[in-house]
Amino acid sequence: MKRKFSYFLFILSVVFIFIGLKSGEFAAVLEKAVTICLSCIGIG
């Protein structure tokens, strides 16, 4: 039962990734990650 739940979680995670990719979230993450994050360095 526990093992089935583990597999279910894994499959659900993969589904999340695919839905996210489909809605353009990779580009959104990339756009933020290639810009210097002023908040991270304590300026913005």
Place this chain on the structure above:
Amino acid sequence: MNLLGKRKWFQSASALFFNLNLPLFFTGAIHKGPTKGICVPVFNCYSCPAAMGACPIGSLQNSLANLRFNLSLGIYQFGLYVIGSMAVVGSLIGRIPCGWLCPFGLIQELFYKIPSPKLKIPGFFKYFRYVFLIVFVVLMPLLVVDPLGLGQTWFCKLICPAGTLEAGLPLLAANSALRSQVGFLFAWKFLLLIGFLVWMVFTLRPFCRSVCPLGTILGFFNKASLFQMHVDDEKCTQCGQCARVCPVGLDPNLTPNSPECIRCLKCLDTCSYGAVNYNFLKKHKQEKCSSHCF
């Protein structure tokens, strides 16, 4: 030397792998390749000049901070890619990245090697991690928004010492334009970083144990991941060896899959009786263990 004895090498290689573009440390710019769109399963600031991937906690905050604005434009992005990226790792191996791959975990372990009196961390500090995750990573980016509906990455802005250490200091050292903008916020973050660095000398992995939102998220999966730790009741003599070496102060023979466990596998390495074990993908044979496995 066995695999477990090489953990430091794994951590060092991983720190290098996730920060491969080293020459950028001298330029005041950051890596801008397409790999930056991939959420890495470790706590590594994406504004570190050499970082090759995206910090999942920064990305999650950005997704939540932009949620209302995006919805007002008819853009339906809920951060599922970021959540899925963390969950896929968590559901497979739980917090193994904390113990074996995280560059900030390695930094903490190296600081702990500085000779000094060593202090324990109060047990209730582990609950602070949930507060940081819920308040600074989820609620504030989602709820504290400007008139356009845009929020901010509050954990990065007010707390994250990894950002100050890995991104702030190198970028400010090499980029005079950024240096000219330094103000109160940087002073606050710098003081916080110094506080954490001092704490790291006296306590092992204080950030992981009391703050880290990524470790907290991956920890949710420890009990349900496909990688599971097990303690064989018949072999375990309750000698306490595993508890003495546990870097996060757990009693592995009682809670081998605790959400606080960073899965460094020191308990497995130390147990002279072979009572601590793990399995991955396969079903555990000893049914007796089931009471301990959770």
